[in-house]
Amino acid sequence: MIALAVVGATSPAAAVQTDFGGSDFKVRWDNTVRSLVGVRTTSPDSILGANPAFSASEYSFDKGDLNAARLDLVSELDATYKQMAGAHVSFAGWYDLAYSKYKVTISPDLASQNVPSGYAANDNQLSKYAQDRYRGPGGEFLDAYAYVRFNAGPVPLSLKAGRFANYWSEATTLGGAMHGNAYSQIPLDLAKAFANPGADKRELFRPLGRIAVDAKLLPSVTLSGEYLLEWQSYIYPEGATFAGPADFAFYGPDGQFARLGGRPTYIMNGGSNDSRTHDWGVALRSNPEFLHGTFGVYYRHYSDKIAGVLVVPNPGGQGPLSPTLNSPLKYQQFYAEGIDLIGLSYSRKVFFGNTAIEANYRHDTPLVAQALGFATAPAAALAPVLFPHGAPQLIGNSYQARGDTFHVVANARGMLPGTAVWSAAAWNVEGTYDRVVTVRENEDMFFGVGHGVCSGSAQLVAAGLAKTKNDGCATENAAGMAMGFAPTWKNVFSGVDLSMPLNGSLFFWGNSPVTLGGNAGSGTYSAGVGADIKKKLPVRLDLKYTGFYGNTIDNGKVMTSNNGLLSLLKNRESVVFMAKTTF
Numbered sequence: 001m002i003a004l005a006v007v008g009a010t011s012p013a014a015a016v017q018t019d020f021g022g023s024d025f026k027v028r029w030d031n032t033v034r035s036l037v038g039v040r041t042t043s044p045d046s047i048l049g050a051n052p053a054f055s056a057s058e059y060s061f062d063k064g065d066l067n068a069a070r071l072d073l074v075s076e077l078d079a080t081y082k083q084m085a086g087a088h089v090s091f092a093g094w095y096d097l098a099y100s101k102y103k104v105t106i107s108p109d110l111a112s113q114n115v116p117s118g119y120a121a122n123d124n125q126l127s128k129y130a131q132d133r134y135r136g137p138g139g140e141f142l143d144a145y146a147y148v149r150f151n152a153g154p155v156p157l158s159l160k161a162g163r164f165a166n167y168w169s170e171a172t173t174l175g176g177a178m179h180g181n182a183y184s185q186i187p188l189d190l191a192k193a194f195a196n197p198g199a200d201k202r203e204l205f206r207p208l209g210r211i212a213v214d215a216k217l218l219p220s221v222t223l224s225g226e227y228l229l230e231w232q233s234y235i236y237p238e239g240a241t242f243a244g245p246a247d248f249a250f251y252g253p254d255g256q257f258a259r260l261g262g263r264p265t266y267i268m269n270g271g272s273n274d275s276r277t278h279d280w281g282v283a284l285r286s287n288p289e290f291l292h293g294t295f296g297v298y299y300r301h302y303s304d305k306i307a308g309v310l311v312v313p314n315p316g317g318q319g320p321l322s323p324t325l326n327s328p329l330k331y332q333q334f335y336a337e338g339i340d341l342i343g344l345s346y347s348r349k350v351f352f353g354n355t356a357i358e359a360n361y362r363h364d365t366p367l368v369a370q371a372l373g374f375a376t377a378p379a380a381a382l383a384p385v386l387f388p389h390g391a392p393q394l395i396g397n398s399y400q401a402r403g404d405t406f407h408v409v410a411n412a413r414g415m416l417p418g419t420a421v422w423s424a425a426a427w428n429v430e431g432t433y434d435r436v437v438t439v440r441e442n443e444d445m446f447f448g449v450g451h452g453v454c455s456g457s458a459q460l461v462a463a464g465l466a467k468t469k470n471d472g473c474a475t476e477n478a479a480g481m482a483m484g485f486a487p488t489w490k491n492v493f494s495g496v497d498l499s500m501p502l503n504g505s506l507f508f509w510g511n512s513p514v515t516l517g518g519n520a521g522s523g524t525y526s527a528g529v530g531a532d533i534k535k536k537l538p539v540r541l542d543l544k545y546t547g548f549y550g551n552t553i554d555n556g557k558v559m560t561s562n563n564g565l566l567s568l569l570k571n572r573e574s575v576v577f578m579a580k581t582t583f
Contacts, residue, residue: 038068099135118253121320170356181343197524270330293348307333353414401446480507519564522550
């Protein structure tokens with residue numbers, strides 16, 4: 001088994017470290033090798049897979065198939081001089097045997113009706129982007145930065161430049177990251193998050209080019225600022241991969257089959273409208289004795305890094321399957337620009353662990369849009385039905401509705417002392433709340449109750465376009481939570497600690513007004529056992545069961561509606577075995 005190769009293929013060795021004979025210049029080189037094997041434990045859902053928008057993602061792996069057989073290497077090099085200056089470079093490489101001879105598959109019933117998959121124009125092979133990202137062999141540099149510390153008069157300064165992750169938030173889970181002060185401060189690897197529910201947020205960070213400075217104005221007061229030099233979107237779970245919720249997403253498919261007005265058509269993938277702006281922000285943090293903790297104030301001006309996927313005209317009507325199926329429309333990823341965030345945070349240690357709370361107000365933020373929602377009427381007669389307030393306008397690089405939202409994240413974490421049942425136990429809990437304050441622009445594009453296709457108008461009902469909160473329409477308020485518990489047993493065997501990590505999340509109130517903010521009745525879960533082998537070459541082994549849940553609607557033959565992306569993954573349960581070592 002490929003995962004076991006991690007234990008045997010790497011000769012015992014410590015990290016390479018040298019100070020060049022006692023000098024002030026030091027270099028350290030660390031390497032982490034990780035191998036992961038995943039097996040799907042459920043058969044494809046024929047009702048979900050009967051919908052052409054989700055068929056390939058549901059059918060491309062069968063029960064018992066390897067959905068991952070992946071080998072990863074992360075190599076990190078650090079150089080420091082007197083703790084006053086230094087540089088850091090990291091590189092990641094990967095290869096996944098599960099995608100080595102992979103071919104996109106859709107429901108047999110759809111195939112018999114000659115319904116094409118999103119990859120039909122590419123002979124049902126994943127795109128080069130998806131192959132590089134999933135199969136490999138692939139590699140990329142991650143962090144690459146330098147820093148220097150010095151005094152500007154009485155003020156100690158730290159200056160950092162290059163590619164790295166900055167995270168001004170107390171949030172500890174993926175759900176918290178969607179609502180916290182650091183939303184879109186860095187892109188996250190959602191493909192990894194969906195494939196590994198409960199993954200630590202630090203594993204999901206994607207570095208960006210930026211310049212950052214910290215100034216210690218007083219012993220208890222630090223002023224921070226940053227200016228971003230580049231923009232990247234989140235890494236998405238691609239359609240037709242195991243954790244891909246929808247076939248049409250994102251950078252891989254050529255398009256999506258649909259019936260518009262009863263006519264078969266192929267909506268072409270029009271690519272991405274990337275942001276060209278530069279984010280920036282400032283933060284002031286203080287921990288005076290009288291606060292018994294750390295207080296922070298934040299302002300950020302940024303561009304969104306999660307897309308609204310919207311349908312727009314395709315002049316000429318040509319597409320990848322023309323002339324058999326023309327493409328009068330195309331869908332594109334739109335990333336809104338010009339968002340302002342004002343945030344507050346407070347964290348402190350208490351007798352049972354660490355606690356934190358933060359809140360932020362987002363001005364002119366993009367509001368959630370219907371996936372493949374029309375930004376243009378597919379027929380002239382539908383224009384006044386879809387857009388009673390006028391045709392949507394491209395505002396700040398997106399046709400999405402714009403408005404203001406309010407978000408709160410609160411969490412606590414700690415360690416339970418040893419008992420007769422365990423040696424120790426780590427725990428964490430995090431809750432999120434968000435609320436739409438106002439809808440300001442492109443209000444018909446807001447996929448929210450009382451707006452757009454969620455307005456309940458008689459014309460929408462007659463046209464068969466009306467949606468409700470059970471279809472994912474955002475509500476005024478929404479809330480969710482995530483929890484984790486991991487008891488540990490020390491020295492069960494000589495030099496071996498065992499643990500049992502348990503993680504789960506539940507969005508229990510309403511549908512969030514922001515993209516991927518959460519939907520009622522949906523969540524994730526994982527349960528497993530782990531072993532830390534503390535030998536000359538330390539090894540971490542994990543075996544866990546992962547899954548998702550959410551609400552869908554069907555007519556007994558085909559899924560007709562879903563409430564959020566996680567509901568599309570509710571049949572993608574898997575057993576995952578991981579082995580990791582660092583040397």
